[in-house]
Amino acid sequence: MAIIRRYRLPRGQIAQLLNSIGPQLMRATRRNFALSPEIQLLSALRFYATGSFLQVLGDGLGLSKASVSRAVQAVTNALLPLAVEHIQFPASRQDITEIQQYFLTHHHIPQVIGVIDGTLIPILTPSVDGNVYICRKGYAAINCQVICDHKALITDIVARWPGSTHDSFMFTNSSVGQEAQNLQGLWRLLGDSGYPLRPYLFTPVANPMNNRETNFNEAHRVARSIVERTIGRWKMRFRAIHQSSGGLLFAPQKCCAVIIVTAMLHNIAVQMRVPLLNREEDEEVEEEDVEDEDGMGPHGQPRNAQYMAGFRARQQVIDRFF
Incomplete structure (x- = not known):
């Protein structure tokens, strides 16, 4: 030990x-x-x-x-x-089926292949373009996109965007986001309200109006807590990426490399069932950028077709709740 x-x-x-x-x-x-x-x-x-x-x-x-x-x-x-070798998005039919079956059995949401969240990794303010690295919490950071499965394995990580970058922008411009767009209907992710509602990315109902929507939100919350716990354990295991360490004191590119390497080491530890010896888990829940779900986008413009398709797909799942 x-x-x-x-x-x-x-x-x-x-x-x-x-x-x-x-x-x-x-x-x-x-x-x-x-x-x-x-x-x-x-x-x-x-x-x-x-x-x-x-x-x-x-x-x-x-x-x-x-x-x-x-x-x-x-x-x-x-x-x-x-x-x-150690951070791999599910690709085989067996792996995809196993993950989807877990989320369907335990959370009653079909076709889920993972849960997604963004997390801020503090860094030293860069001398060049330092302002774009200042996150909404007021310090310099790398905004990381993390996807994990039901076993708390990080299956995908994007660590290259400054702290001011919005989670939805990161997802849209990520390889997983592009693949999800091309493979609509085969699998989906669960994310918080900072992400866009899509057929392949379910967010919670902003203002639930009935028991079914409330029950869906609760199932969604419990399922998505997996990624929050995963991020908390990752940061607890490797305090270099935790705010309490004072931030990574390298240039941004080198910070991103450290972030990815610690994510890889986290997966190795999880796969080997290495115990987390710290007494308490550090579950950092980032603030969500909540969007209204009234069918209208910013400035009263109609939402795009992708949102409406996501709304219909989510509603079909909600209708099965009771």
Whole structure:
């Protein structure tokens, strides 16, 4: 447990990571600084876990802050290509059926393949275009789009947009959003009211008028809480991406790489059933940008056909509730 508490992964998994990226770290070591691949990896894992270079210094490794910073960047760059192996959107018929069956059985909403949410990862305010990174909560951040399945595995993550970016814009311009548009009717996601209502993306009813709509909203809320808990556990496991750490002190592109790597490590921990040793889960629920559902868009303009199609598809599901 001491190894897990310190590095968030068991000894065997750390050894597997070292085996995968060790040669790359050895080449970097010969060019830049005399740290073994083992020390570099452990320094990076400890940084991901705590979010503090200074705390790493106190761990008895005897490293300077600059050495730890270089190690974190080297390890992050080496781990990043492995993310595609561990963060995978469901593609096989078996995986899709399993997830859809879970949401239908437990939440009574058909064809759901995942739940989606945006979360803010604090960063140091960039010197260039820093204003666009200021989020609605008043600090510089990367706005990340996270999709997870019923097992709390992150199946897709988009970590490249400044904090001021709206969740709906991120989804529309993401690969999953584009695929959902092309495959309408095959699967759908559940999101909060900050997302656009679509046949492939169900949001809650803004103003429920009867028991069926109320029951649908409750089922939707309970199902969508999965992604909130997943994000909370991810940030609790890897405090580097949590606001309490003071933010990632890298350039935005490097921050995005750290975010993706920690998401990958989260999935590894979940798949290996690594316990979350912190006493309480940090469930951060972001504020929603709620839209009116009166059939009208901004400035009283009629909503587009996609919204109306989503409204009808959701209503068909609501009609089954009682």
